[in-house]
Amino acid sequence: MNIDKPQIGVLAVQGAFIEHERILQALGADVFEIRQLRDLNRTIDGLVLPGGESTVQGKLLRDLGLFEPLRAKIQAGLPVLATCAGAILLAEKIAGERDAHFATLPAIIRRNAYGRQLGSFFTENEVAHIGKVPQTFIRAPFFESVNDDVEILSRTASTNGNSDNANTEQIVAVKYRNQIALSFHPELNSDTSIHRYFLDLVAA
Numbered sequence: 001m002n003i004d005k006p007q008i009g010v011l012a013v014q015g016a017f018i019e020h021e022r023i024l025q026a027l028g029a030d031v032f033e034i035r036q037l038r039d040l041n042r043t044i045d046g047l048v049l050p051g052g053e054s055t056v057q058g059k060l061l062r063d064l065g066l067f068e069p070l071r072a073k074i075q076a077g078l079p080v081l082a083t084c085a086g087a088i089l090l091a092e093k094i095a096g097e098r099d100a101h102f103a104t105l106p107a108i109i110r111r112n113a114y115g116r117q118l119g120s121f122f123t124e125n126e127v128a129h130i131g132k133v134p135q136t137f138i139r140a141p142f143f144e145s146v147n148d149d150v151e152i153l154s155r156t157a158s159t160n161g162n163s164d165n166a167n168t169e170q171i172v173a174v175k176y177r178n179q180i181a182l183s184f185h186p187e188l189n190s191d192t193s194i195h196r197y198f199l200d201l202v203a204a
C-alpha cells in the first residue's frame with residue numbers, strides 16, 4: 001500500500017457521499033466512488049459508508065451485487081468509516097427490526113432514535129483520541145448497547161435524547177477493530193479531525 005496516497009472507496013449508491021469525498025481529497029487521499037461491482041477491482045485501502053437511508057442503501061447494495069464482496073472486505077479487516085445510515089449497515093442488530101445488513105459490528109443500533117422533535121440537531125462532544133468534535137445529527141440512530149470489545153468513542157449529553165431517553169447518555173461513536181461507526185455526520189462541518197483519525201487507521 002502507498003501510505004502517502006491512500007486509496008479510499010466511498011460507497012456512492014445513495015446519500016451524502018460527495019462531502020466525504022471532498023474532505024478526504026483535501027486531506028490527500030485518492031478517492032473513488034463505489035457504484036457497481038467493477039469498482040471493486042481497484043486497490044482499496046479504506047471504505048466510507050455515508051449517511052442517507054439505510055433501507056435504500058441495503059437494497060441497492062444487494063441489487064448491485066456489492067453486498068457480499070463489501071461484507072467480505074470489511075470482515076477481512078478493511079478500515080471503514082461509517083456515518084449514520086452507514087453505521088446502521090454495520091450493526092449486528094437493528095432494534096425493533098428483524099433483519100440486519102453487514103452485521104460486522106457487535107452492537108445494537110436504533111434507527112431514528114431521537115424521535116421527531118429532535119430529528120436534527122447540532123452539538124459538540126468529546127471523541128476519544130480526538131477531542132471536541134462538532135456533531136450534526138440528522139434523523140440519527142444511536143447505539144443502544146455494544147459488546148464489551150467495542151470501544152465507545154463518544155456519547156451525547158443527556159439533554160439531547162427524547163423523553164424516553166432523557167436521563168441517559170447515548171453512544172454516538174464507536175470503534176471495533178477496523179470499523180469506526182458514527183451516529184452523526186462529520187462531513188457536514190469544516191472540522192476534519194474524524195477523517196484524519198480514519199486515515200490514521202488506514203495508514204496503521
Ligand code: GLN
Pocket residue numbers: 050051052053054055083084085086088111112138139140141
Ligand atoms: N434515518 C436514516 C436511516 O434510518 C439515517 C439518517 C442519516 O443517515 N442521516 O437510515
